[in-house]
Amino acid sequence: MGCPERGSINALLCSILIVNQTRLFVLAYLAVYPATVLSAGDSGPVLHLEPGDVRDGVVRDRTGNGHDARVFGTRRVAVGKGHALEFDGVDDYLVVPDSPQIRWQKFSIELWADPADGSHHVVSKRFNEIRQSYLLQIDQGGRRFYAAVLGSDKSTENWIELRRPPRSSRWSHYAFTCDGRWLRLYINGVQEIFKPVGTLPDIGRQPIPYINSPLEIGRSFYAPKWNWYRGRLARLSAYRRALHPEEVEAIYRRGHAVTSVRSRPDTRSRPLPKKRPRPPASGSLVLVRGGRAVATIVVPSPATYWTRQAADWLQSYIEQASGAKLSIVDDRQQASGPVISVGHTRLARDAGITAEGLKWDSGRLAVRGERLFLIGRNVKPAFQSARGRVADGNCRAVVTFLEDYCGVRWFLPGPEGTVVPPQQTIRVASPLDRTVVPAFAFSGGRFPYGSTGHWLDNITPAAIANNFRHGIAATTGGHTYYAMVPSELFAEHPEYFALIDGKRTAKGHHLCSTNADVRKLLVRGVLEQFRKGYDVVTLGQEDGYRRCRCAECEKLDKYRFRESGRSWLDFQTHVLPDTPCERLFLLHKSVIDEVHKVHPQGTVLLFAYAPTAWPSKKIPRWGKHVWVELSNQEPEVIEAWKGRAAGTTGYVYWFDIQLPMGMDVHATPSEAARRIRNLHRNGFLGLYHFPETNFGFQGPVIYALGKLMGNPDRDHQALVDEFCRGVYGKAAVPMRQFFTRLYRVHEERLPFHLRQGKRWARWLTTSDLYLLLYSPEVLDGLEASLKTAERLAASPRSRGWVRHTRDYFDFTRRLTETVVAYRAQQPKSTAESRVRLRDSVDAFNRVRLRILNYGPEEARRWFPGHGHFCNWLSGGGQHESKVYYVPWQTRKPAVLKRGVATLAIGYGGGPGYSFVKEPLTIDFSTPPK
Ligand SMILES: [Zn+2]
Structure with a gap:
């Protein structure tokens, strides 16, 4: 995970942050839509x-x-x-x-x-x-x-x-x-x-x-x-x-007449559009009329697992929308009347409609006469099962049909997040020939729309529709040493591991880059993945890299981070470009060459991270079967890697809750859109990221991000509007207001590029962030929108999701109040200020317990990412390995038994992590010293 090196902080100036806010910002937030503010004449x-x-x-x-x-x-x-x-x-x-x-x-x-x-x-x-x-x-x-x-x-x-x-x-x-x-x-x-x-x-x-x-x-x-x-x-x-x-x-x-500034798309909001466009009534093929089935679904005989699954989704959602249950027959039978052909049927073959030329999990929708064809590439047999984790093109075609012609939307994971509008009649334009090609071959890492709402155990319609899926068979995400050279080998083969401070150690899982058996194990590890059916296999060193000091390794490069006495950030920016960690590049190159002798067509995804962030000076080209996964997407790094590998993917940790933003908003819709467009323009083929399913504050961001990974040209503000309308119903306008205000505060007070990367204000801790972002006017404004939304929310869905945002908001407000109360009693605490502080911590703990106490069923329906939130809320500032990867349900009994008094939130408790210790850790049951 996380930052390569959580560098030293200049623990400056908490005092410069706001404690007692004035009303200066309020003017900027009066209107819902910035466009109207901007045109005001007197400004x-x-x-x-x-x-x-x-x-x-x-x-x-x-x-x-x-x-x-x-x-x-x-x-x-x-x-x-x-x-x-x-x-x-x-x-x-x-x-x-x-x-x-x-x-x-x-x-x-x-x-x-x-x-x-x-x-x-x-x-x-x-x-x-x-x-x-x-x-x-x-x-x-x-x-x-x-x-x-x-x-x-x-x-x-x-x-x-x-x-x-x-x-x-x-x-x-x-x-x-x-x-x-x-x-x-x-x-x-x-x-x-x-x-x-x-x-x-x-x-x-x-x-x-x-x-x-x-x-x-x-x-x-x-x-x-x-x-x-x-x-x-x-x-x-x-x-x-x-x-x-x-x-x-x-x-x-x-711009100005003296200069030429390239115009860029306007990112301002627009009012909520009233209606979704409908397909034309004439020149169309009718599939359901007046709530009665007209068409029959035809699948190939035999049908692959995912084609059958796609046909079942089609049948089920059409029935939910219209009440009509279309029958599914196989292509050995004669179907009379209109037909929806799913997958590689005889009918498709006869009509000359194939998946030829379609890449990844692209889908094709075509109408010929009375037949609608939904087709794409079949995934390999190895992934044709309920546990298959690669999206299939036939599924993409069906999901696209359900979205575009039946109006189905998968806004949030789970049953309550899916919207199926009632439709008496379902039809498609005729003739039709559309190909839907997602902009990225994969989006891996965390899967907010995966079947467990976090990890991708299985392909779901929501995962495909929102492009959080693997559209190719790829293992991504970087650190492959752990699995390929397991630490259990240390007992018998200490020489596989790095020589550090004079002795071989398995601590931190650092390897000896010149050990011949290590090379063999890496070759074996990569080949094993290709044999499982993967087309793209990652190769990358461990997290928190430390080099081996054996003479053979040391000979290969001038990579000397520890000796440089610099912070990681400084070293990476100024020293590393000239002294890359060649031993890793040389090892990886020789592993790749060996693998390609056996498996010449397999693509290896080379992890460019921390010591390998900048390209090798010794290996100018990596060949046509190597892609590079860049963990650093600064323009100069992208530029440095251009032309060196056959493809580029990104390892992006914008949303990582272990980083200082914690459970707050990591990117706004505009910021995410700008980044996605930029990566797409730079030819990135896929992304590995950490969208940690904070839907209460980031729901519209995750949804818009997903849609933009399909098509980066879509209007992200319109996607946010659509999300609000679909999820909150009658409460859509105040919820849109809520999110507009929330995101504007982030864009103004701590824009994306200052929230991460090398311009990150390293002295900003999680508590400082809450002070900086959530001044009283902001909290009052958000509260007012949320109250209006609570009043207007009419349906169970709308009430449920407004309540979800209420949980995040109460958490945010109460946490901010504890930090404000804590700062207010510094440097001198009085009996009165101490009581106020204790009360604010109590109020926060009540919200914390409310969230921790939700049961698994409530969480499944109304709280995507609940487990991760709970682990964070009870993290105690411990190292992430002790908490983050342990399922919440496993930790829950012990946490509730202990109680939350004096318990810190978040991980790590040091620079680069998200955590809040004081005042939450203060023991109010004993009198002050
Ligand atoms: Zn060595």
Whole structure:
């Protein structure tokens, strides 16, 4: 699992996080749909300069507010299809006279600039000889972006800074926003970093001080002299409010005449569409009319297991929808009237309809005359059974028919999550010839729609419909050493295992990469999987890799992580690309070559993870039967691997609940959509991931993600709408409101790319995250939507699923309140604050016990992922191996017997893990010291 190396934390600044929140954010969340907020007239810029417009020594303010800039010495230059002003870095600048409108407390400044080297302010408003009320600086050829506001003590500079690699293009868009509490920097439409203003929580009462100085563009004063900006500037505009990330992105996307910005799809919400489109009434083949069966289902004789299964699903769902039970006959019998042919029947063969050319578990739907053909590739005999774990193309064709022509949806796992709308008449367009090709060959790892709601024990219609399935016979997921060279071998063969600190050890399951028998065992292990029928077999080292120090191994490379004294993140970014762990690559290459002598057509999936994240310098090409599974999907890593293997797949742990986000939202629908589209564009063939079935908060995300893995071009917001409408019925609108608010908070306060990967704010613990995300306005807003939903929910389904989200919400609210109460009594606790803290912990524990006490039947129907949630809620901060992999039902009696008082939640209890210890671990039954 998890992070390669849970590196050291700079245990900085919990104090900078919010304890006592003000009301600043509330404005941003008033409306349900951001689109309506964005168009509000009075929220436009208060200052807008296009420096290329200079006339008679003046750049007019396009807003009409009169903030015209006087020009001193700069030169107008033609760039692209527009103009810019060039600042020479010696004495060029612009001046906008002071006005109350530019003495802002909340604001945004955004500009298009092409900065040269040098180190001076682009925008500043002077306060005294050495301080500016606000300033913005871009230097080092655009590699450093620095901004600050002055504290109300008139001396503290509350700054924020971003460094980035050299630019790929000259012109960039920069934005600096301040909402009174947080400073944010954006480059090219992406929020890159945020930081609190000074020491929270008092900033709302500590305004930025001003004097009547002008706004200077291109220079600033720092005693005893002026400093000058060198470079070009194409636009500068300012707002008296903090722009939302979506707005900054939209501004960037509009581009500027001096630059060419490729337009990207708009990600804003739309209102819920009223109706689902229906197939046309004419030119169609009728299968069920007025609730009576018209068609017969025909299967081949003999039918494979999965073809028969597909026909049964078809029969069952059509009956649930219409009341009509279609009979199933085999193709030796004559069927009169309309026919639905499932699989490779004689009828299909006669009509020339085959699965030829279909890849993976793609499906084909075709109508010829009175016959509807649903067909795809048969999976191999090895997977034709109730325990078969590879999706079959015939099943895909049937499931697609059920979705597109009968309106069936598998929104959540289990019976209560499936929606089958009543249909008196079922028909398909005629003629018809459609092929449905999923965008990814597989999505493995955890299977939120698998038959147990987590692991894929069996292929279900929900797993196929939502693309959380294997569409090829592949073993994925990386760490294969554990199974291929079991640790029991250590007793007899310590030489198979790594030499660490002078002795051979099986601890951590590290192997000796040059041992000939280890190589043989790996060859045998890979071949064994091919013999079982798999077409793609993974080969990859263990988690938490440590190298063998034997002389033979050490000779092969310069991979020396421990000696480098660097954090893993630092090492991986700066050292590893030049010193890859060649011993592993060489071993794996020789294993693959040996395997291909026996099984030339088998594809080996090479795990590129931690020490093997960056490609080998010694093996430039891996051949046409090797794919690579990238655990790091940063653009530079994808680029480095391009052309080296025959295919790329991703090992993505966006949703891993062991990571600091824990049971909270790991990705919003927009973020997941952006990532999926990006991976698809980069040619990724399959994904292994950890969607840990947190449906209470992430249901719409998991559903939209699944559909996007089928077709990344689908509108993710429309999928969220569809989910809400289908699952919550009359409560759809408030639930949509709930999720919109929830996801916006995450996008704004902790966007996806800052939540993981190398830009992860390592000092953010799980408790800090709850403080950062769930301020009182946010919790109140979510509570209000949920209450409305509870009032409106009319059907058992809608009430059941609203209740499910209520459990997650109560958990979130009560947990946040314990952390707030804990912070509030620091550094000095009083009898009163201690009582408040105890009460908040009690309230949280009541919610915790409510969830832990749900029985298996309740969990099966209404709580997907219940076991994982319960293990996390009772994890005690222990190592994941002690809790995560143990079924909840096994742990439950002991946990309930012990009780939850003083019990931490989550795993690991250290950097890189999700856990909350204090205040949950405080023993309130004994008096304080
Ligand atoms: Zn060795």
